[in-house]
Amino acid sequence: MKTAVAFLAGVATGWMARSTVDTSRGAVVSVATAAFDLMGWTRRLIATEREYLSDLIAEARSRADSHQAPRRRPADASARPMENGREGHA
Template identity: 80%
Template sequence: MKTAVAFLAGVASGWMARSTVDNSRGAVVSVATAAFDLVAWTRRVIATEREYLSDLVAEARSRANLHQAHSRRAADSGARPVADSREGHA
């Protein structure tokens, strides 16, 4: 009796799955399309974040070079370097 119930449950679940999906090829194509969309979205997000990080590094490098140039100019003239207005204020 348990075997017959299990068999009927298997047939019913297979029938329901088959009726919800046209055929297995359509399901595979849908899943593959979703996967390609996800990969494209992921690449866009990574490219955006990489560009943001590159901009941050470039800005930091520019500020560091500017700070070094001011320090060198101050050292060459014998004057004390001017402190950044943000330094010393808590």
């Protein structure tokens, strides 16, 4: 009894698959088209995420630089450029 049910289920599945696809070539082309669409979608997703990550890193660098800027020592206005390895004063 189980064998007959399994056989009928297999026949029904094959019949439905055959009725939805004209030829096996059509099925292969449909699968390949879906694969190319998926690859294109994946490439766009990766490019978008890469750009987002790049923007995130640039913003973090900018904030880090702006936090470090006030800590830098301002140049002494009375000091002249170094001459012979020693700093000269007016």
